[in-house]
Each structure stands twice: as structure tokens, then as C-alpha cells.
Amino acid sequence: QQQVKQSPQSLIVQKGGISIINCAYENTAFDYFPWYQQFPGKGPALLIAIRPDVSEKKEGRFTISFNKSAKQFSLHIMDSQPGDSATYFCAASGTGGGNKLTFGTGTQLKVEL
């Protein structure tokens, strides 16, 4: 059972454009929603995270939008740059079960010049 569904699978954006990646979750016990960025041959690195008590969190060019009633959250990358080209994973965890993260299947982002 896939508890976190992510889309799209791949995304091509022009430099300076906005990249949007969406995730939906099923488990209402989830209370922590991070986004990870992964470059080839590297481990995932935390990009930004949100808890359900807020609907939006912004850090630099990266924004998470969170819709608790719809059980959806999204990552927006403003002014996308070629250096943002990577695979992005959404994830979720709850306070039970050791806060282990359940990951989405990933979005491969390519930012073209």
C-alpha cells in the first residue's frame, strides 16, 4: 500500500520558471512532511519541511503548501535554476513508529537554459 503518492514522475522547466511537485497522503496520523532533494550518487538531503499547523512555509526559493483537509502538499520552486536539476522526494511521518519516513516515488526535475 503506497501511503504517499507523488506526481509528476518527471518535470522539465525553463530557467526562471516555477517547478511544482505534488504529493498526497492517506495516513491521517502523519504530522511531519519533509521534502528531500537527491543528486545522482548522493543520499537524500532535507530541503524544507512542514507540520500541519501551518498551511504554507517558505524558505528562499522553496515553498511548501499544505492542505490538511485534502491530505495534499506541494513543493514550489520559484525562479528554477539548472542547479536545481535533481530528484525530489516528498515524505511523511507520524509520532508513532519511531517517526520513520514514508517516501513518495520521486520527481526527476530538469531545469533547462
Next chain:
Amino acid sequence: DTGVSQNPRHKITKRGQNVTFRCDPISEHNRLYWYRQTLGQGPEFLTYFQNEAQLEKSRLLSDRFSAERPKGSFSTLEIQRTEQGDSAMYLCASRGAGTGELFFGEGSRLTVL
């Protein structure tokens, strides 16, 4: 200590052989997690430790897999009688008490011939 360290980074082995991976977490992080990632997929949870206690194991962790964390510091993941289906990136991550952020190592890539 700047991050989670994993060794070896790459391992090529023949089917039926045993392999062992080591993870050194960030100092004083009491929680340590093992994940497996196959090509084009998000990391999948395998097991986690709080200090030296192994508190949860995924059903993905067959009897051929064993993980230890003696003394609550480094951890090892051993795979016995490897199969081609074990080929994947094995990721280790650690987290401090009271924090949500999971820090990943760069992974150990296993290729079973």
C-alpha cells in the same frame, strides 16, 4: 564529524555471498535508520534503532538480513546469501532526540551478479 558516514560506498558480489555495510551516524544522534532504494524509487524503510535497541523491522527485511547497533553508536547491516534482487542502494540515516530532521548518508550501493 560532519555527517552520516557509510562504508563501503560500492560493493559488487556474487550471488550467495554475504555482505556487510557499516554506518556511522552523527555523534549523539540516538536514532538510526536503514532504508533501501532501488532505481527510480523512493527510499523504503527497513529498520530503525533507538540507541542500541532495534525497535522496528519492515516486512521487507527477510531472515537473510540482520542489523545491529552495538553500544548505540555505529550500525551494521548484513545480508546473507545475497540474491540479485538485493541489488540496491542501502541508505543509513540518523536523527537526534526531539528533532524531525533525518540526515542521510551517501549510501552503499550493492550489485549482486
